[in-house]
Amino acid sequence: MNGLLAALRKELLLQQRGAAQLFAVLVFGATALLLFSFAVGPNAELLRRIAPGLLWLALLLSSTLTLAESFQSEMEMKALEGQLLLPASPAALYYGKALSNWLQLTLLGVLLVPLMVALYDASLPRPLALLGVIALGAAGLSAPGTLYAAMTQQARSRQTLLPLLLFPLVVPVLIAAVKATALLMHGDPMGQLRPWVQLLGAFDAIHWSLCGLLFGRVVED
Amino acid sequence: MPYAFLALGGVLLLAGSYIGLFVAPEERYMGDVYRIMYVHVPTAWNALLAFTTAFVCALAFLWKHDFRWDARHEAAVEGGVVLSGLLCIQGAIWAKPTWGVYWDWDPRLTTTAVMFFAFIGILALRRFVDDPVKRASWSAVSTIIAYVDVPIVYFSVRWWNSLHQMQSSPETVSAPFIIPLRTNAFGVLFLLIGLITLRARLALLRLENELAPPLPASRTALSAEGSR
Numbered sequence: 296m297n298g299l300l301a302a303l304r305k306e307l308l309l310q311q312r313g314a315a316q317l318f319a320v321l322v323f324g325a326t327a328l329l330l331f332s333f334a335v336g337p338n339a340e341l342l343r344r345i346a347p348g349l350l351w352l353a354l355l356l357s358s359t360l361t362l363a364e365s366f367q368s369e370m371e372m373k374a375l376e377g378q379l380l381l382p383a384s385p386a387a388l389y390y391g392k393a394l395s396n397w398l399q400l401t402l403l404g405v406l407l408v409p410l411m412v413a414l415y416d417a418s419l420p421r422p423l424a425l426l427g428v429i430a431l432g433a434a435g436l437s438a439p440g441t442l443y444a445a446m447t448q449q450a451r452s453r454q455t456l457l458p459l460l461l462f463p464l465v466v467p468v469l470i471a472a473v474k475a476t477a478l479l480m481h482g483d484p485m486g487q488l489r490p491w492v493q494l495l496g497a498f499d500a501i502h503w504s505l506c507g508l509l510f511g512r513v514v515e516d
Numbered sequence: 517m518p519y520a521f522l523a524l525g526g527v528l529l530l531a532g533s534y535i536g537l538f539v540a541p542e543e544r545y546m547g548d549v550y551r552i553m554y555v556h557v558p559t560a561w562n563a564l565l566a567f568t569t570a571f572v573c574a575l576a577f578l579w580k581h582d583f584r585w586d587a588r589h590e591a592a593v594e595g596g597v598v599l600s601g602l603l604c605i606q607g608a609i610w611a612k613p614t615w616g617v618y619w620d621w622d623p624r625l626t627t628t629a630v631m632f633f634a635f636i637g638i639l640a641l642r643r644f645v646d647d648p649v650k651r652a653s654w655s656a657v658s659t660i661i662a663y664v665d666v667p668i669v670y671f672s673v674r675w676w677n678s679l680h681q682m683q684s685s686p687e688t689v690s691a692p693f694i695i696p697l698r699t700n701a702f703g704v705l706f707l708l709i710g711l712i713t714l715r716a717r718l719a720l721l722r723l724e725n726e727l728a729p730p731l732p733a734s735r736t737a738l739s740a741e742g743s744r
Contacts, residue, residue, distance in 0.1 A: 439661060446654045451644040460641060460658060463634035464665050467672035474676065490675065498668055505664060509657045512578055 298383030302391025309368060310395060316364055317399060324357040324407050328414055339416055346415035347476035351469055354404050354429075355436065359458045361403065362440040365396050366448035375445075379514060389510035393441040393503070400433035421479050424488075428479065431495040432472035438502040439464050445513050471495045518713035525706030532558075532699030540696055549613045553693075556606045558701040560628075562708050563603050566596035567631065569712070571663040574656035583723055584716075586652035590642065591715035593635050593659060595708050600632040623674040630669045634662040648726055 310317065331349045335342055342349075369375040378388055405426060411417055419425065440461050447456040475491040536554030543550035573589035576582070607625050608618040619625070638658045645651040 442657070442661070446641065446645075446658075449645075449650070450641065451646070453644075456637070456641060456644055459637040460634075463630050463637060464662060466630050467665070467668045470672045470676045494668075494672055494675070501664065501668070502661075505661060509660065512653045512657055515653070 298381075298387030299390050302383065302388050303394055304391075306365075306391050306395030307398075310399060317361075317403070320357050320360045320364075321403060321406055323360060324353045324403060325410050327353040327356050328407065328410055332414055342415040343417055344481075346411055346417040347480055348473045349415065350404075350407060350411045350476065351432065351473050353407055354400065354433070355462070355465070355469060357403055358400055358433075358436045358440060359461065361399055362396060362437070362444040362461075363448060363453065363457055365392055365399075365441065366444045370448055375514065385511040385514050386507050388514070389441065389445075389507050393437050393506070396441050397430075397434050397437040400437055401430045404429040404433055417480055419480065420482075425476065425479050428472060428475045428492065428495070431492065431499060432468055432475075434499045435468035435472070435495060435502065436461075436465055438499065438506050442506040442510055442513060445510065467494065467498050471498070518710040518717075521706045521710035521713070525703050525708075525710060527703075528699050528706060529703030532696045532701075532703050535699065536696035541692055543693075546614055549610065552606060552610045554696045554700050555704075556603070556610060557697060558704040559599055559603045559606060560624075561701055562704045563596055563599035563628070563631075565705070566592050566599055566708060566712070567635065567663060567666070570596055570635075570659050574659040574663075577652060577656045578660075583648070583652065584720060586648075586656070587716040587719035587723065588712070589652075589656060589659065590719045591712040593638055593655075594715060595712050597632060597635050597639060599704075599708070600628050600635070603628050604632060621673065621677045623670055623677060626673045626677075627666065627670045630673075631662075631666055634665070635659075638662065648723055 328349060331352065332342060335345065366375075369378075379385065408419070408425065408429075412419060440457075443457055443460045447453040447460065450456055471491045471494040475488055475495065478488045478491070533554060536551055540551070540554075542548060570589055570592035573585050573592055577585035577589055604625070607628070611620055611625075612618050638655050641658060642651055642655050645654060
């Protein structure tokens with residue numbers, strides 16, 4: 296537990312000192328949102344309807360940058376190997392990094408929401424519930440994403456590999472998060488929100504435990 | 517031994533396809549189009565079987581640290597990717613005349629496509645990692661995660677699409693259709709076993725070569741190595 300707290304503290308410190316990085320990713324996500332509207336055309340009704348999907352696509356695309364970046368600094372001067380020599384379990388390292396990535400992705404998602412509201416004229420009747428859905432979805436991206444970033448940052452052609460491995464895996468996150476967000480924005484007359492949130496929760500529970508279990512085998516020498 | 521499996525699989529596949537094409541009766545609603553079922557369904561069963569084999573091999577590698585399991589794992593993933601790729605193509609060919617479109621967001625079809633891309637990513641990962649130990653454990657870890665993910669993908673797509681349509685394929689198959697179906701299923705199975713065995717053997721040979729490269733025989737070999 297101490298190891299986890301120390302790892303999390305280190306990650307948060309890194310994030311705080313590298314706040315420019317978060318800003319750059321945010322600009323990337325904002326650009327993506329802008330580009331989507333050009334691809335769809337200036338049809339306000341259509342844009343409003345597909346706004347939840349576009350928000351999650353922008354977050355998914357930006358997440359690969361955040362996730363890859365989180366292991367970039369570990370590769371410099373063999374920092375990762377140094378940490379593995381410390382008396383902390385690899386699982387603590389993993390959860391520290393996954394939690395910090397989760398916070399960063401949640402923040403990114405929250406910051407993209409006002410932009411989506413402005414660009415696509417989306418309504419926000421339940422902002423707190425939306426925050427919950429963003430947090431659950433970000434957790435689903437962060438758990439496998441952190442594990443795969445640890446692998447791909449050490450491989451050749453890493454920029455291609457991370458999305459190649461991550462995107463098929465997070466299809467359930469994308470489906471459930473988009474559905475839940477759409478139900479929050481456009482109303483939920485059939486009471487369908489609950490199963491989608493449960494699906495997100497189940498995905499998170501499975502991947503947060505499985506990836507933590509397997510991380511040791513990824514970083515071992 | 518693998519060649520015996522390949523031969524047996526080939527014969528069974530030919531026999532089953534012959535029966536399926538010329539002996540089995542026409543289906544009432546789809547006419548002759550349905551006959552693609554005799555390769556489609558066996559492909560589906562065996563693709564799942566190949567990925568299950570890959571999952572078991574990945575677990576065995578992580579547990580035993582034996583590179584023979586890594587070789588089998590690689591072979592099984594490749595077999596599964598080939599079969600699931602074929603499955604998507606066959607599905608599209610069958611869907612066009614019966615559903616009117618090549619692609620439908622049917623849970624099984626979509627899950628197969630997701631599975632295909634997930635495991636192709638693992639093959640790509642293997643190509644881009646030079647260290648054999650890391651390559652083996654990373655791809656084993658990825659296979660385990662991807663395999664666990666498959667049922668979640670299936671259920672999420674099923675829920676997602678549940679408002680649009682019910683699944684349309686009949687689950688019950690009457691007796692005259694069963695013989696060619698079973699024959700072909702075993703045909704593809706034996707082909708798969710033969711191919712996986714051969715591919716695993718190849719992977720192991722490559723690995724031995726990688727771990728203990730043959731010493732250069734002369735200066736020319738050295739300079740050739742240097743200029744590469």
